[in-house]
Amino acid sequence: MSEKQKKKNLLAGVLWMLLAGVFCHPAAAAEHTSASAAGAKDNAASDASPMEMPATGTNMPLEYTTPDITVEAKRPAWEEILSPGTVTVIRPEEFKGEQKTLPDFLKMVPGVHVREVQGKGQYTTVTVRGSTAAQVGVFVDGVLTNLGGDAAVDISTIPVSNVERIEVYRGYIPARFAGTFIGGVINVVTKKPAEAHGSAEIGPSSFGGKKASVEVTAPVGSGSLLFGFNHESRDGDFPYRSxxxxxxxxxxxxxxxxxxxxxxxxxxxxxxxxxxxxxxxxxxxxxxxxxxxxxxxxxxxxxxxxxxxxDDPERRRKYNDYSNSDLLVKWQNDDWMIKGTYKTVDRHLPDSLWVDYRSYFDMIQPGLLVDKYDLYKYDKRHQKISAAELLVQRRYIGKRYEWGWMIDYLSQSKDYRAENIHDGLRYMIKIPMREWSRYRSKKYNVQIDGTYELSKNNMLDFQMNYSHERMNIDGDGLDEVIDDVQAGIGNLWAQMRNQFDQNIFNVQLQDTITLDKKKTWQLTPAVRYNRSQIIGYSQFGRFNPLKTYRWVHPKDSQVDSKVTWQLALKKEFNDHFTMRMTGGTYFRLLNMYEIAGDGAGIMPAPMDYKGSGAKFPQPEYGKQFDLSVIWDGKFLGSDNRTTLTYFWRDTQRMLYLYRAGLNYSSYFNDMRGKAHGIELQTNFHWKKFDLDIEGTHLNIAAQRRDSSPGVHYDWFEVRPTYQPRWEGNIRLTYRPTEKWLFFGEAHYVSQYYTHYAIPQVRDPVEKELAGRPRAALKTINLGLKWSPKKDMTLTLGCNDVFDAASKLKVHSVQRYLSEPSWVNIEYPLQGRSYYISFRYEF
Incomplete structure (x- = not known):
């Protein structure tokens, strides 16, 4: 059966399910209640907008969703004051049927920029207020997902189908999140099982997309059980023009x-x-x-x-397919929570349009051949990620205190294999891990946290966390002896790392002090201590000091620690107007590769030209400040909440990777930068309309130097890369009746640079285009929802109506004999796409 016929059958099946439900709907169907903001008072309530937490007592039509729920065991009501900084909360249930992913939701948050590095469904990172992706902490149910073996979290692999809310913290980070993050923190909170309830959703989309999910909750013993299974896949063979x-x-x-x-x-x-x-x-x-x-x-x-x-400029993206599946089982009552998850990500990795095996300077010819021919000597690269997690949590509540402990275990496997290999390579120099590689990570995490009410005006929050992570590496050629003929190059491969350990210890204290009797002034100081030890091993039994770089050893380790602080001051002038100010210092612990290198291609730099010892990079650190004004009241006949924030950040010792020797690169603390800007979030709610507007203006000044051995260049200005100056999102929702809902979204990302260079030339065109600016992107999404019965919803939608993403261009200076011109972006993005979803609740 052809793919086209499969799509038709799937669509016909969805429509038949809808018709059957309309005409054969059982009269005894259980009643479902609409979402209530009162049922889910969370830590971010003080900043949740009307879009995020609908006000009770309005005439909004029923949304036919389960009650709002939280993942934590029962907590005291006064805990909501523990988040004095800027936080945005998004509830995926309010967008059910729209086939949104975590990157889609984060694009709706001011101050946040999502970079779909290799395209939709592929490796995707997130930055906050001009940070790097490594400076952002991503948590799921309060557990850090950043692994020491990853440069940054791939947010495309985090499911949102069984998620109650997504919390995005900028600036001040509450003490209950282990570690310290210069950029910010994203916390994905899964649903808490409640009363007996179930839902199923299915739907196709363009380019071979399929999505299906099932969720069931039921009372079990003294608590409730949640079962969720989700699957999403896509061929990803969208068209674009070369x-x-x-x-x-x-x-x-x-x-x-x-x-x-x-x-x-x-x-x-x-x-x-x-x-x-x-x-x-x-x-x-x-x-x-x-x-x-x-x-x-x-x-x-x-x-x-x-x-x-x-002669033929029309292309279809190759090696862009993915298939993601995840399973969630969680049992919870007022005291205990036990959660088990399992997920798989199975995908091919698309080729870059900017790089082939000959040169990365020529911007036209590599892009000309990509998706027509296989350019890489190891091509059709396949990656499979599988991860299993077990979390056990216990909470205790007294009259003036609340505390608990948590144990978490994660096992993750990343497997890579090149399915198309150039035959000639088998007779050339053996390069380990080019055909296949395997990364196995195991992480244990233990945490104790709690809150103690010192007085009615003083509340202390504490958290202590310890984690141990081990990553083992295997691949083709790692167990083979490098012979003397290859010693000129093989001296690197003889010392490749095959194991890393990372031990992290965090202690954090936060004190919330009410300064006046009317409780309009609130001061929240916090102090944190963070320590990390990283050890890199080369255990192949072939480590020969005569053939290796002598400053690199079979076992290298580094310990870093620092105390940082933050402070928040909040003033409520009346029921409608509030101001707050936060500031503090931050410290990013480095990952495994940044400290110990991989032993081949990335290594610690030598301390001097004699190689008398290793020079390990130091953790990044910085300062931040923000000032917010908040309005919550009536405006233009609507319930309105508006937050306007000015932010500033100064980051030092940022890492930069560049060539330090003949055939290896090293990380150096050779970048620094300052960022400042404005965030706007305003939400209007009328009887039949909702309007949500988010916008960010960002200015970054970055500098770089070169402190590699034997080279000393002072600081010089460079361009910030992949950081738009302007970004915004608008969403309009219209509910003419209880059965119909129409929505439209517009997203704008301004031009930004993809290369740091600012050459000292007289030609202003060459100077500008050396930064390879990517054109601005404007996308429009439209859709509708129809609920013929209270427990079923049909959603139809079109993303990127004007097919703008697939037409994205980068303006660049070409090689000699070429004129400046537009070329495709490095990884083309999917353009216009359609989807249909049918959801049934029982």
């Missing part, structure tokens, strides 16, 4: 030569017999035929694949 093909003949030296040679050949072929004879008389016997043969041979030698690719 701008490299459009300009190959006009904007590259080889392209122009091909055109000239073609014209020359056509000139010879257009000659009459008399003209050919005259040509031979003038240039020698057989001269005409020789010139024709030379032109044809030159075109065959120099055109080939380039010509074939340039």
């Amino acid at each position: 701008y490299a093909a459009d300009q190959f003949y006009t904007n590259t030296g080889i392209g122009r030569q091909i055109v000239e040679t073609r014209v020359e050949l056509q000139g010879y072929l257009a000659m009459t017999p008399a003209e050919r004879a005259a040509y031979d008389i003038a240039n020698g016997a057989g001269a005409w035929q020789q010139m024709v043969d030379d032109c044809i041979q030159w075109l065959e030698d120099n055109g080939g694949r380039l010509v074939t690719a340039a």
Whole structure:
């Protein structure tokens, strides 16, 4: 059965389910209540907007969802004052049926930028207020998901189908989150099982997309059990146009030569017999035929694949498929919570349009061939990630205190294999881990946290956390002996790391003090101590000091620790107007590769040119400040909540990876930067309309130096990369009746740079285009929901209505003999797509 027929059958099945439900709906169907803000008072309530927590008593139509619920065991009501900083809360249940992912939700938060590095459904990172992705902590149910073996969290792998809310903290980070993060914290809170209830959702989407989920809750023993299963997959073979093909003949030296040679050949072929004879008389016997043969041979030698690719600019993305499945089982009562999860991510990794095996400077020719041919010597790269987690939590509540402990165990496997391998490579120098590799991570986490009410005006919050993570590495060639012939290069591979350990210890105290009798002034100081030890091992039994870099050892370790602080001051002027101010210092502990390197390609830098010891990079640190004004009341006839925030951040000792030797790179603390900007979040709620507006203006000043051994360049200005100056989101919701809902969204991301360089040249065009600016992106999403019965909803939608994402361009300076021009972005993004979802609750 063809894919097209499968899509038709799936769509027909959804429609038949809908019709059957409409005409055969059982009269005894259980009643479902609408969501209530009062049922889920969480730590972020002080900043939740009307969109996030609907006010009771309004005439909003029923949303037919389960009651709002929290993941934690029962907590005292006064805990809501423990979040004095900026926080936004998004509830996925309010967007049910829209097939949104965690990256989609985070795009709706001011101050947050989502970068779909390799495209939708592929590796995706998030930054906050101009931070790097590594400076953002991502938690699920209060447990840190950042692993020491990862540069940053891939948020595309975190499911949201069984999630109650997504909390995004900027600036001040509450003490209950272990560690300290310069950027901010994202906490994904899964649902708490409540009364007997169930739901099922299914739906197809463009480019082979399929999505299905089942969720069931039921009382079990003294608590309740939640079971959730979700699956999402997509072929990802969306169409796009190759701008490299459009300009190959006009904007590259080889392209122009091909055109000239073609014209020359056509000139010879257009000659009459008399003209050919005259040509031979003038240039020698057989001269005409020789010139024709030379032109044809030159075109065959120099055109080939380039010509074939340039003649057809239409492309379809290759190796862009993914299949994600996750399972959640959770039992919970007022005292205990036991949660088990299992997830798999199965995907191919798409090729970059900017890089091939020859050069990454030429911006046209690599992009010309990608998705037409396999350019990499190891191609059709396949990745499978599987992770299992077990979490046990116990809470205790007294008259003036609340505390608890938590134990968490995570086991994760990442497997990589290149399915297409150039045959010639098997007879060349053996490069370990090029054909396949396997990363196994196991992490144990123990935490104690709680709150003690010192007095009615003073509350102390504490948290203590210890985690141990071990990552084992295996791959092709790691168990083979590097012979002397390869010693010139093999001295690196003989010391490759095959194991890392990381031990982290955190202690945090936070004191919330009410300063006046009317409780309008609130002061919240906090202090944190964070310590990390990282150890890298090379245990292959082939570590030969005579063939290795002598400052790297079979076992290298580094310990870093620091005390940081933060302070928040809040003033409530009246029931409608509030101001708050926060500030403090931050400290990012480094990951395994940044400290110990991988032993091949990435290594600690030598302390000096003699290699007398290793120079390990130091943790990043910085300062932050923000000031917010908040309005909560009536405006333009609506219930309105508006938050306007000014933020500032100064970050020092930021890491930068660049070549430090002939065949290896090292991390250096050679970057620093300052960022400041404004965040706006305003939400209007009328009887039949909701309007949500979020916007961010960001300014970054970045500097870099070079302190590698033997090189000392002072600080010089560089461009911040992948950080838009302007970003915003607007969502309008219209509810004409209880059965119908219409929604539209607009998202804007301004131009930003993809390369740091600012060359010292006179030509302003060259100076600007050296940063390879990516064009601004404006996308529009539209959709509707129809609920013929209280317990069923049909959703139809179109994302990126004007197909803007697939047309994204980067403006760049090309090679010699080329003119500045537009090329495709490195990883093309999916453009216009359609989806349909049917949800049934029981």
